Amino acid sequence: SQKIEQNSEALNIQEGKTATLTCNYTNYSPAYLQWYRQDPGRGPVFLLLIRENEKEKRKERLKVTFDTTLKQSLFHITASQPADSATYLCAPSGYSTLTFGKGTMLLVSP
């Protein structure tokens, strides 16, 4: 069955550093992979989508890579800020649906 792994332990970093979150998946080959941010008590919010033929995608301070050979996506936040503290979910896709990882909590301290 499809399996998605994200670091279950929270990632603690200092303001201004680059945060790197990992998403590994097994037993399928998604055509797309999406990343979402979720704040406590709120619904997830879309951040970035990357296609299988794209190695890297950027949006402002965010960067996503997608390695279909390693079956891994990396999510980077550069110049991190306390406001970036949240849980980040990766979601490799099927044709119509997404399968979400359990998420990694990021804590950025001033």
Place this chain on the structure above:
Amino acid sequence: NAGVTQTPKFRVLKTGQSMTLLCAQDMNHEYMYWYRQDPGMGLRLIHYSVGEGTTAKGEVPDGYNVSRLKKQNFLLGLESAAPSQTSVYFCASSPGTSAYEQYFGPGTRLTVT
């Protein structure tokens, strides 16, 4: 635009009671989804719809039914609630396939006692 709205925000049910959760979107999206989110389990897809009048099962459909009579609304029903259905329920909508982003509602916190 309100985006995706969910009704109610909170609900407490007794075991065996029934209820319907309503999801509405004003973005003219074709696809709509119902998820549940439990601690340590992440978001899991219950049912989804790829257009008005269509529904399909997701990863955890048992104990739930859905209907999409109007394009803008997607209803999730619990016929006989069980404590295992205590969860936070999220509705989402999307313009199309998984090549598009999903827009989530604020969630409904359901407790079954």
